[in-house]
Amino acid sequence: MSFQLKPKKQTENKTIRFPQDLVNEIEKYIQNKDVTFSRFVIQACEYALENIERDQSKQN
Known part of the structure; x- marks a missing residue:
């Protein structure tokens, strides 16, 4: 898939911390797409x- x-x-608000390099990668990926960082x-x-x-059901 x-x-x-x-x-x-x-939704419900939660506060989490992301590594800056991950934030940069996500923001680069979503640039010019109709989606927010949160989404x-x-x-x-x-x-x-x-x-x-799915992986767990395959193991059982």
């Missing part, structure tokens, strides 16, 4: 969780 941008959902991070986390669940 490829990474795909999805529409916005209900990108949310979708990346959802993608990671979906794949972790």
